[in-house]
Amino acid sequence: MTAAPLLLTDLYIYPVKSLGGIRLTEAEVEPRGLRHDRRWLIVNDRNQFMTQRQTAAMAHLRVAPAYNGFLLSHQQRPELLPLFVPFVGTPEKTLFASIWDDMVFAWRARPECDEWLTEALGQPCKLVYMSDMVRRDVEPERNPEGQLVSFADGYPFLLIGRESLAELNGRLAQPVGMDRFRPNLVFSGGAAFAEDNWEQFQVGDLAFRAVRACGRCVFTTIDQHTARKSPDGEPLRTLATYRAQGSHVMFGQNVTGPGKGKLRVGASLTVNTRKG
Structure with missing residues (x-):
């Protein structure tokens, strides 16, 4: 029996870190990842980055594509009219924002964006943008190519793989969606967790490198439709029974890319080299 070919089935960008994603049929590849992916960030009144890890209510905020930008809306508060945010910010006002161990020079959004988010999340916050002038590197010890990253946690x-999620869901009483794991690239074909041992691979004619497995956190326990945390710690609890490496629970691969090009859903994947 011939194995099913490896195919790119889904492309996602997340214009604002930790908010909802936009599914695309094609996407431009840039030095920091897919164009418009995680170039905006919400920070608190101390200019520290905010995510659903600490503020699960961020899952209530929906992101929809619009001309040259996107619309933010609150799924439970229709009185908050949708807010338009352009894909690219402007340098009228700036600040330094902290994300993990990095301090990043950022451009501030319009005041009405801060006001809308403050009302939507019930705490003071600001919206900031990463310009092309900013250099934020992938972790140096694993980054001989000098790859850059946006406001994503660590990799562009x-x-x-779809089979990896299917295998996990086969172990769960209540299946979860791919949105719990926030991938950029989803593929079909191959066995569950086949991506674990990939190193150099191609999507169409573009070259990528799978650097290391992605450690998962409490984010995966938040229902992206209700903003509620799973009372039984799923799916993280089940993942920990068979996907633990030391103190970390792994699902998905952190990947670096070619810096430019175009990806399209339906493109074939070819594995050129494997780890170890």
Whole structure:
């Protein structure tokens, strides 16, 4: 029996870190990842980055594509009219924002964006943009190519196979969606967790490198439709029974890319080299 070919089935960008994604049929590849992916960030009144890890209510905020930008809306508060945000910010006002161990020079959004988010999330916050002038590197010890990253946690791309999610869901009483794991690239074909041992691979004619597995956190326990945390810790609890490496639970691969090009859903994947 011939194995099913490896195919790119889904492309996602997340214009604002930790908010909802936009599914695309094609996407431009840039030095920091897919164009418009995680170039905006919400920070608190101390200019520290905010995510659903600490503020699960961020899952209530929906992101929809619009001309040259996107619309933010609150799924439970229709009185908050949708807010338009352009894909690219402007340098009228700036600040330094902290994300993990990095301090990043950022451009501030319009005041009405801060006001809308403050009302939507019930706490003071600001919206900031990463310009092309900013250099934020992938972790140096694993980054001989000098790859850059946006406001993503650490890498420009996250890759997950559909079979990996299907295998996990086969172990769960209540299946979860791929949105719990926030990939950029989703593929079909191959065995569950086949991506674990990939190293150099191609999507169409573009070359990528799977650097290391992605450690997962409490984010995966938040229902992206209700903003509620799973009371039984799923799916993280089940993942920990068979996907633990030391103190970390792994799902998906952190990936670096070619810096430019175009990806299209339906493109074939070819594995050129494997780890170890």
